[in-house]
Amino acid sequence: MSSRLQNILVPIIAVLLGVLVGTIIMIISGFDAVAGFVALWDGAFGESYFTGETVRQITPYILAGLAVAFAFRTGLFNIGVEGQLIVGWLAAVWVGVAFDLPKIIHLPLAVLAAAAAGAFWAFIPGFLKAKYRVHEVIVTIMLNYTALHITNYIIRTVLSEKSDRTESIAETASLRSPFFESLTDYSRMHWGIVIALICVFIMWFILERTTRGFELKAVGFNQHASDYAGMNVKRNIILSMVISGAFAGLAGAMEGLGTFGYASIKGGFTGVGFDGIAVALLGANSPIGIVLAAILFGSLKVGALNMPLQAGVPNELVDIIIALIVFFVASSYLIRLIIKRFSKKGVK
Amino acid sequence: MKKRKIGFALSLALAAGTILGACGSSNEEGEGTKTDGNSEEKAFSVAMVTDVGGVDDKSFNQSAWEGIQAFGDENGLDKGKGGYDYLQSQSDADYATNLNNLTRQDFNLVFGVGYLMEGSITEIAKQQKDASYAIIDGVVEEPNVASILFKxxxxxxxxxxxxxxxxxxxxxxxxxxxxxxxxxxxxxxxxxxxxxxxxxxxxxxxxxxxxxxxxxxxxxxxxxxxxxxxxxxxxxxxxxxxxxxxxxxxxxxxxxxxxxxxxxxxxxxxxxxxxxxxxxxxxxxxxxxKRVDNAVIDIATKAKNGEFPGGETTVYSLAEEGVGLAPLNDELSxxxxxxxxxxxxxxxxxxxxxxxxxxxxxxxxxxxx
CATH class of the missing domain: 3.40.50.2300 (Response regulator)
Structure with missing residues (x-):
């Protein structure tokens, strides 16, 4: 069996296994599994409103997944997507609140500010890694907390007067559109999905069609060989983190300019950045795979909210299923082994 | 062939009946006072959306949920659609989805528990003008939202x-x-x-x-x-x-x-x-x-009787036992x-x-x- 086919099969089998074990758990706990899944489906796609909300949830997932995957392709673990997302969110809202410009300038400016802020936040661990060999996992995790508390402080003192949220952004900076609102019965779906899909293309283009992308991947495969081949490893590490951070910052812009339209003080992380790790993992770090994985996770997350009401199944169950899927993807070695067994039998 | 036609006619009649029935009930909803007498036909359903704390936070959300349960018991409602229920939010982004979902399931009154839901309720109240909302600990100035504050x-x-x-x-x-x-x-x-x-x-x-x-x-x-x-x-x-x-x-x-x-x-x-x-x-x-439960029961009962304080802010204080101090511990010297x-x-x-x-x-x- 070709490795390419295997790369596609493993995530699919992981998803099926996750759903299967989830079903078993539901049955053992005495819930109606069929009703549970029907409620899940209805909650994600049952009405145009829910479909709109699902797309809304998918949008930042795609970007967060791209952020994790891009760094990963260069051999870096960007665990700091969450932090980069939060600073991107704040930067987008800041521009959205502070300026009074025509939409054609204001909206792109706010989006770019988010990308720049996320890129800057990711530049720090990239620089430390390249220059001083500080492991990026540790720095990015710590920067998540730094981002959380700094943005909370700025929202409280600079962007508002001791309030827990900023003003709403100007209409000219909003990604929302009356068109989507009427199409999906007032869901919070917004134009960000287009930005996300453009970014999917950008990632594919950089990695597959440019020399720089080739270098980035080469550094990911083998730093020493790349160095020997005359590539600037340090610069590539920093560049990879910066691009990754820009994607993460854009994910924040989706929340700030689309979903919420403001930034508020957070007691904890949004979780989108961490879910991005799971999205990238399930999507096998490939642009198309990430889109599919984001669609799956986004629908699961939004659909789950409907489960307690319609089927009496606690929505934590979906968290279990997602965790199981991640578990099975991570243990893909096992799945590969089984596929090998079966395909060998077929040959005989 | 004939049988099939009869079947078709039957299902048509049934469908028409259901649709008409639905019309009837939504009309009644509009004039809350009229349905008062025969609560069996059309129950007044209430629901709430928790913040990220969840209904077992031993505090604020739990108290609100206890209020809803008590209201349900009092009025012979069952947990679930058409009776009383709650939805739990797992992140800030879920507030709007949950509030909207409950409205779509035709709950007559939906409570948003907590200040953090102010933004979502303001937005949704403008879109769903026929639905009624109540917010606890926040103020939303919309004609279909009752705001509940405590001293x-x-x-x-x-x-x-x-x-x-x-x-x-x-x-x-x-x-x-x-x-x-x-x-x-x-x-x-x-x-x-x-x-x-x-x-x-x-x-x-x-x-x-x-x-x-x-x-x-x-x-x-x-x-x-x-x-x-x-x-x-x-x-x-x-x-x-x-x-x-x-x-x-x-x-x-x-x-x-x-x-x-x-x-x-x-x-x-x-x-x-x-x-x-x-x-x-x-x-x-x-x-x-902070008797969130009492406030919830109070507002729900008012709404059921057609006296929904939409657009108003109700403040519960010590005087009406909206707040108070629990009995002291006997071990206190x-x-x-x-x-x-x-x-x-x-x-x-x-x-x-x-x-x-x-x-x-x-x-x-x-x-x-």
């Missing part, structure tokens, strides 16, 4: 009075959740209460920054207790459970030590039980009650004194002789006479 400062003031009388040291602790207006009311009231009894007492104030981080609450409480503070009041939702855990642990280690925690929102006595060699102790002195003091101040507030400061700014000019 937390009055309950916190009494807690402060009790704490100041009970302490043996010169410092008292306060743990807040996030620095939002609701918690500021608690803080201002508590500080005023302590100050009213003994102006020399110091109150150490610490905000944990979250309502769902028990481990943070515990580490803050640990620091406070080890610095010689013997009474700590929390207004931090689930974070406060860490305070109780620390107090229980310390009591277990040294049963002779006198230390107290003061609960919030509901009577949290059950959280303070410590079993030491067969003898039961309790480290919870009292709780500053000077319980009678504390009780008397609390009673005295309660009367003063109820008479209107004393206005408790709502903000820290007001506190600076506050004088208890």
């Amino acid at each position: 937390e400062q009055e309950a916190a003031f009494l807690a402060g009075v009790a704490a100041a009388h009970a302490t043996k040291g010169d410092k008292i602790g306060f743990i807040g959740g996030q620095e939002i207006p609701v918690i500021e009311r608690f803080e201002a009231g508590f500080l005023a209460g302590v100050q009213a009894v003994n102006p020399d007492l110091k109150v150490e104030v610490n905000y944990s920054g979250a309502f769902d981080k028990a481990e943070l609450g515990q580490s803050i409480a640990s620091k406070m207790y080890s610095s010689g503070i013997d009474v700590i009041f929390h207004a931090a939702g689930g974070t406060g459970n860490g305070l109780f855990k620390e107090a229980r642990d310390l009591k277990k280690k040294d049963p002779s030590r006198e230390l107290w925690a003061i609960g919030v929102d509901s009577d949290q006595t059950a959280e303070g039980v410590v079993d030491i060699e067969g003898k039961k102790h309790n480290i919870i002195m009292t709780s500053a009650l 000077n319980k009678a004194d504390v009780e008397a003091a609390v009673k005295e101040w309660t009367d003063k507030i109820k008479n209107g002789d004393l206005t408790i400061p709502e903000t820290l700014d007001e506190l600076t000019t506050f004088k208890a006479e």
